[in-house]
Each structure stands twice: as C-alpha cells, then as structure tokens.
Amino acid sequence: MRKKAIIFILVFCLLSGGCRNSGGAEKDGETEKPKSTEIKAVWVSYSELDDIIKSSDSAESLKNNIKTVVLNCKSLGLNRIILHTRAFADSYYLSSVFPEADSLSQKIKKDKNFDPLKMFCEICHENEIKTDAWINPYRVSYSNKTDDLPDKSPIKNMLSDKSDDVVVTDDGIYLNPASLGVQKLILDGVREILGNYEVDGIHIDDYFYPETDESFDKQSYENYKNENGKLNLEDWRRENVNNLVSQLYSTVKSYGDDKLFSVSPSGDIEKNYNEFFADVELWCSQKGYADCIIVQAYYGFENDKLPFEQLVGDWEKAADANLIKLCFGLACYKSGSEDIYAGSGINEWKEHNDVISRQISFLKLKEKCSGICLYSYSSLFSDSAAISDDELKNIKNVL
Numbered sequence: 451m452r453k454k455a456i457i458f459i460l461v462f463c464l465l466s467g468g469c470r471n472s473g474g475a476e477k478d479g480e481t482e483k484p485k486s487t488e489i490k491a492v493w494v495s496y497s498e499l500d501d502i503i504k505s506s507d508s509a510e511s512l513k514n515n516i517k518t519v520v521l522n523c524k525s526l527g528l529n530r531i532i533l534h535t536r537a538f539a540d541s542y543y544l545s546s547v548f549p550e551a552d553s554l555s556q557k558i559k560k561d562k563n564f565d566p567l568k569m570f571c572e573i574c575h576e577n578e579i580k581t582d583a584w585i586n587p588y589r590v591s592y593s594n595k596t597d598d599l600p601d602k603s604p605i606k607n608m609l610s611d612k613s614d615d616v617v618v619t620d621d622g623i624y625l626n627p628a629s630l631g632v633q634k635l636i637l638d639g640v641r642e643i644l645g646n647y648e649v650d651g652i653h654i655d656d657y658f659y660p661e662t663d664e665s666f667d668k669q670s671y672e673n674y675k676n677e678n679g680k681l682n683l684e685d686w687r688r689e690n691v692n693n694l695v696s697q698l699y700s701t702v703k704s705y706g707d708d709k710l711f712s713v714s715p716s717g718d719i720e721k722n723y724n725e726f727f728a729d730v731e732l733w734c735s736q737k738g739y740a741d742c743i744i745v746q747a748y749y750g751f752e753n754d755k756l757p758f759e760q761l762v763g764d765w766e767k768a769a770d771a772n773l774i775k776l777c778f779g780l781a782c783y784k785s786g787s788e789d790i791y792a793g794s795g796i797n798e799w800k801e802h803n804d805v806i807s808r809q810i811s812f813l814k815l816k817e818k819c820s821g822i823c824l825y826s827y828s829s830l831f832s833d834s835a836a837i838s839d840d841e842l843k844n845i846k847n848v849l
Contacts, residue, residue: 488814489742489777489821490849491530492523493584496537496551498828499566503542503553509563513573516566520573522831526842527849529579532653532712532823533570536585536639538592539605539625543567543583543647547639549602571648580650582710583643586657587636587694590616590623599623604635614669624660627690627727628670636694637701644705651710652702656746658691658726687727695739712742714779714823717749717761719768734769734776743774744823748781750805754793758809766818775820778813780806782829785836806837807844814848 502519506512523531534542541548544565550558557564567583574581590605591598596618599606605623608615608631615629625632640652659666664683671683681689695713702711715722715730722728733739745765751758762778769776784799785806792798799805806824813819824845829836837845 487820489530489775489823490528491532491582491744491777491821491823492528492830493532493779493823493826494519494534495826495828496534496542498826499534499542500551500553501828503557503566506557506564509561509565512557512564512566513569516569517573519827519831520570520577520579523827524577524579526830526846528824530582530650530823531570531574531579532582532584533567535567535583535643537589538586539590539603540600541639543643545639545642547635547642548604549600567643567647567649575648580710581648582651582653582712583647583649584653584655585636585639587654588625588627588632588660589657590625592622594618594620594622596623608632614667617666619661619666621660626667626670627659627687627694628667628674633694633697637697640698640701644702644709650708651712651741652698653712653714653744654695654698655714656716656722656726656728658728659687662725684724684727688723688729691726691728692732692739695733699739699741710741712744712777713740714744714746717745717747718756719764731768734765734774736770737773740774742777742820743769744777744779746825747778747809748784748825750784750789750792750795750798751808752792752795752798753789754795755791757795759812762813762816762819766816769818771818776818777821777823778809778819779823779825780809782806782824783826783836785829785838785841787836803838803841804844807841807848810845810848 502515503512506515520531536542536548539548540551542551542554544558549555554566571581596609605616613631615626615631617624617626643649643652671686674686679686699711702709713733715728716726719730722730730743734743747758747761749756749758749761765776785803787799788796789799790796810822813822824830830842
C-alpha cells in the first residue's frame with residue numbers, strides 16, 4: 451500500500467506541477483525566493499536615534515523606547531535593523547576613538563549604562579532581528595567651523611598637524627579619502643565597534659568624495675604624482691575609495707565570516723562612478739569588496755530619468771549573484787509627497803499610496819534580488835509617518 455501511495459503522489463505532482471515550487475509562489479514565469487533567505491531591513495538614522503535618546507530620561511526608559519522600535523519592526527516582518535552609529539565622526543556608543551554625539555554625551559555623564567548600541571543589539575537578538583552598525587566614513591560636519599568640533603575629536607588633532615587629512619569646504623568638513631591616516635582612523639573605529647559590541651555587520655553609505663573639484667585633494671594628488679604615480683585624478687580617487695572599501699571588508703571578515711559588510715551606493719551607477727568616484731560595478735563583480743550592496747533605489751516607476759524597473763535591471767546586469775547579495779533601499783519618505791526631480795512622474799507618490807508595496811512585490815520576483823531596506827523607520831512608525839496605514843498593511847502582507 452505504501453508503494454502505491456508514493457507512486458500516486460509522484461504522478462500527481464508531475465501532472466499538477468505541485469512539487470516544483472516548494473520555495474515560494476510563482477508568477478508570470480518567475481518564482482519568489484524562500485522568505486528565509488531574504489534581507490528585510492530598515493534604516494534607523496542618527497536623527498531618529500537622537501529623538502530616541504532625548505526622549506529617554508534613564509537607561510531603563512532608553513531600553514523601553516528601543517524595545518518599542520524593535521517590536522514595531524518585528525511586527526512588520528523585518529529581520530534586520532541598520533542603526534546609525536557614526537554620522538559625523540562621532541559615536542552613538544561608548545567610544546575611545548570618537549567623541550560621543552551631543553545627545554548621547556549628555557546622558558552618559560549621568561549614567562554609563564546609557565548605551566543605545568548595546569541595547570539595540572541585545573533587544574534585536576532577543577527578537578531574532580540582526581543589527582548592523584551604520585557609519586559615514588568621511589563626513590565630519592555640515593558646518594565649516596572647525597572651532598565647533600568637540601575637544602575629544604581626533605579631527606582636531608589632524609587639523610593641528612597642518613596635514614591634508616581634513617578638507618574644509620564651503621559645504622562642510624570632510625576627511626580626505628587619499629590619506630592613510632584617515633583610513634587608519636576609520637578602520638580603528640570599526641574595530642572598536644566589532645570588538646566591543648555584538649553587531650551582525652558594518653554598513654557604510656555613499657558619502658565618498660563629496661565633490662568633483664580638483665582643489666579638494668590637490669596636495670595629495672600632487673604628492674602622488676611626484677612619487678611617479680601614473681593614474682589620472684579620477685582613477686586615482688576611485689582607487690582611494692576602493693582601498694578603503696576592501697580594507698573595511700577584510701576587517702569585518704576578520705571578526706567572523708558571519709559578519710556582513712554592506713555598502714549603500716546611489717541608485718545611479720554612472721553618478722557613483724563619475725561624481726562620487728565609487729566604482730560600484732567593481733564591488734558588485736569582484737570578490738573582496740562587499741557581502742551586500744544595498745542600492746539607494748529612491749525612484750518611482752514613473753521617474754523620467756531613471757524609472758525604478760530600469761534601475762533594477764541596470765544593477766542586475768552589474769551584479770554577480772555568486773559573489774554578493776543585491777538589495778534595494780526604498781524611499782518610504784517620499785510617500786504622499788511630490789517627487790520634484792522625477793519629471794512627469796512628479797505626482798506619482800501623491801497619486802498612488804502603494805508604490806513601496808508594489809516595488810517590494812516586483813523585487814521579490816527578481817532572481818538576483820536578495821532583499822530590501824526601507825528608508826527610514828520614522829517614515830513607517832511615527833506620528834508624522836509618510837506611509838499610510840493602508841500601505842503599511844500592504845507592506846506587511848508582501849513582506
């Protein structure tokens with residue numbers, strides 16, 4: 451009888467197709483990936499973390515506020531939180547390398563247990579959510595007033611040395627990607643995080659070269675040429691960024707193969723290459739640069755310059771799925787607003803309240819897509835959330 455039953459089941463599966471798609475739903479010839487393999491993340495920015503810190507009058511209330519954030523994310527079906535831990539050469543954790551951010555500094559003077567990164571890691575792991583530490587490598591300040599930098603800041607020492615490690619522009623203060631001292635400082639900061647906190651990975655976004663002007667790193671480039679350097683300015687800058695990215699990857703991996711190193715570049719591949727000097731196609735196609743690329747795909751389906759479906763296709767062509775995970779960051783903050791740079795698609799996000807959920811559904815059918823990341827937490831969960839209640843339900847359903 452058992453043999454007959456098995457034969458019947460096999461014949462039924464072959465005739466009905468019932469055995470060929472056990473990993474997920476099939477649609478239009480494409481198959482959804484198993485949900486367990488997907489990255490379903492959200493960015494929690496420094497401004498959002500500031501709000502959490504400022505609204506907490508003790509370590510216990512901080513823990514409760516963080517728990518609310520984590521449980522909100524869990525309720526939506528998210529499995530990863532990318533937490534801003536260094537936005538301006540500062541720290542949202544206890545650090546001996548960088549000064550604590552202003553909001554945190556005031557709190558830890560009263561209570562050394564006031565440690566948001568530690569609490570996020572603990573509470574996330576209790577709820578089976580991973581936590582990545584998100585840093586901006588080169589950005590120091592949007593102000594060009596160097597006297598306003600904290601006394602503890604290593605940037606002040608770099609300035610006093612009269613070196614070219616730090617560049618002061620009209621738009622702010624930045625670290626020079628060409629500087630070996632800068633690269634060491636960034637790596638030291640990452641080692642401190644990985645050594646002291648139970649983070650699941652390190653994440654950097656697209657603050658590479660802040661401008662294209664030759665004056666930005668003129669002295670460094672002249673020194674390079676005087677030492678018989680052969681690269682032109684643009685390729686030399688790309689090589690500087692490549693060096694840091696590859697060193698960050700190696701550093702993260704030295705703390706365990708399970709630690710994820712992710713990079714979040716602009717959605718425009720050409721702009722990355724020519725304006726930010728970030729060779730994202732190299733990182734997508736060669737081993738040793740990143741585990742995961744999270745594209746800032748902040749475009750609608752109706753965007754004139756770079757429609758969402760075209761953007762996804764461009765990145766799929768660039769990515770070697772055997773080497774990296776390819777994910778897409780989605781612009782929840784645009785929901786209900788005009789998209790002023792979208793051309794004829796300016797009103798797409800106002801006229802349709804389901805853009806994000808449709809984008810997620812579209813991506814789930816893409817073979818090379820390993821997941822999504824939502825920007826950002828407050829656009830989903832706050833009194834002024836951009837995402838409507840209906841769209842929040844849609845997102846939960848498709849996730």
